[in-house]
Amino acid sequence: MRPATTLLALTAAAAFGGFTATALHQTLDNRAQAAPAPMQPAPMPQPLAASLSPPPASTQAAPMPSLAPMLQRVMPAVVSVHTQQRVRVRNPFFDDPFFRRMFPQVPQERINESLGSGVIIDAAQGYVLTNHHVIEGADEVSVSLADGRTLKAEFLGSDADTDVALIRIAADDLTELPLGDSSALQVGDYVVAIGNPFGLSQTVTSGIVSAVGRSGIRGLGYQNFIQTDASINPGNSGGALVNLRGELVGINTASLNPRGSAAGNIGLGLAIPTALARSVVQQLVTVGEVRRGTLGIETQALNARLARSLGLDEAQQGALVTRVHPDSGAAAAGLRPGDVVIAAGGQRIANPLMLHNYEGLQQVGAKVALQVLRDGKQINLGVALREQPRALDGASLDERLAGARLAELPEALRQARGRGVLVEDVAAGSRAAQNGLRRGDVITATSAGNFDDLAGLRATMARPPQQLVLLIVRGNVQGRLVMQ
Incomplete structure (x- = not known):
């Protein structure tokens, strides 16, 4: 009886399992209720283009947003600026006439080339x-247009302190921005x-x-x-x-990167x-x-101690007139x-x-x-700026400086050095030269007093001291010169 009972149980289980599987299949596959498809002849192969469906009509009617129309108007006004500068090669061997005679073919100068960009602003x-640093020191400047023409450029002027330069080309059919x-x-x-x-012409990057x-x-x-974060x-x-209207709003000048340009753009x-460029x-x-x-003043930073002495809040910021x-x-x-101020x-002026x-x-x-804050109260003043000389002869300040030409520090140097006056030139054999003053020295103070700039030096030297001592910076070394 036991074998018969076992066979009956297996038969019932198989029947139940088959029913269960059929029910699950019908639940998970809706095709179980569909009528069988009629037999159709196999379709002929179609080319790929014919097999692709066209985009919906609504997509065709709405153009994709693009800067291309604006750039087509703008890009012909952006040019490549190529410069060449002849630099004499300093080789001590060629101070000897024998070596110059033995090696007459060795070049004694080289040509430095650089490439930058520019913008046509008046066709x-x-x-x-363009930038001042693009054409600085160049002997020859040429401009390559977007249409392939290359033209020699005439230098009209530049301003190193704002890094703006203006050159001119003679050509027809120019596009201006x-x-x-x-x-x-x-x-x-x-x-x-x-x-x-990197010499790749007509490159566009975008950002905010x-x-x-x-x-x-x-x-x-x-x-x-x-x-901007545009590269x-x-x-x-x-x-x-x-x-986005295709108007010139700035002249690209620098990219901030602590690791240098080799590290790539970091969006600064x-x-x-x-x-500023228009002015x-x-x-x-x-x-x-x-x-x-210039306003004609000298100032210093306002700290907590000075603020208290002036009856101001210790956190007050500004430029204290000295x-x-x-x-x-x-x-x-x-x-x-x-x-x-x-x-x-x-x-706002914080310093x-x-x-x-x-x-x-x-x-x-x-x-x-x-x-301006004066005696703890705010007042308003209107100042008309006046021109100050950018350079003067040392003899106009004191005979002990005769032969030296003094000038305002270039702004790039002032950012690094702070206050001071640049010795622009020293005549050979002059009194200033005999006293040890050299071209390129930066005078930061004198025994007559401290000063910020050329106007300040002239003010302190209104009453020349009996013994004139200059505090100077030469290269990275600071020292004193006693002027006889």
Whole structure:
């Protein structure tokens, strides 16, 4: 009886399992209810293009967003700037006539070449805007247009302190880029950078405005930069930063990268705003040089101790006026030592560097509205900036400096050195030369007193000391010179 019982159980289980499997199959596969498809002849193979379905009509009607139409108008105005500079090779062996006679074919000079970018801003005049550092020291400058033409360029002028240069080409059928209002830019606005990075012509990168009015960057002169995350690399210098309307809002000038350009772009690009470039170009075209106005004051940083002594909050920021030069715009406006400048032209002033940077970007005759703290109260003063000489002869200050030509520090050097005056030249055999003064020295103070710039040196030397001692920086070495 046991084998028969086992066989009956297995038969029942098999029947139940088959029923269960059939039910699950019908539940998971809807095709169980579908009618069998009628037999059809096999279709003929179709070409790939014919087998692809066209996009929906709604997709065809709505064009994809693209910068291409704007760039087609803009890119012909962006050019390549190629420079050549002849540099004499210094080889001590060729001081000997014997070696020069034995090796007459050895070159005694080499040609340094560099490549940058530029922007045509006036097609009728052929004006091309670029960076000063792109054409600095060049013996020859040529411009390559987007249509393949290469033309020699004429140097019209440049301003090292703002890194702006203007050159001119003579050609027909040029495309110019209209200047936009860079002062209207806001953080988050879309911008496009166009240039020739690493020698690759007509390269476009895009991004947004990351900051405006960027300053405080060592070694870059007067600063009021547009910061963008659009990629700016070597060769982009002098190229265009444009808004989405195709207007020039900036001249690409630098990329911040602690590891250098070899590390690649990290999204910290700087451009000179067109509002600043327009002012520089106007002066270069009309007078051939840039003339800057000055307030005629010297200042120092405001710290907690000084703030307390002036009856101000310890956290107060500003530029404390320490000296007002006679016959200056500040003197005429009534500015006094002890005043604290907290705003200029509507811009907040937190320290002397910010005031100096703002001042250096203004033209001669510009009227500046200052907000000043005096005796703990805020007052408003209007100052008309006056021109100060950028260089003078040492003999006009003191006969012991005769033969030396003194000049304002270039802004890139001032950013690195701080205050001081540059010895621009020293005549051979002059009294200054006999006293040990050399070209390139930076005078940072004298026994007559401290000073910030050339005007300050002239003020301290109004009463020359009996013994004149100069504190100078030569290279990276600081020392003293006793002037006889």
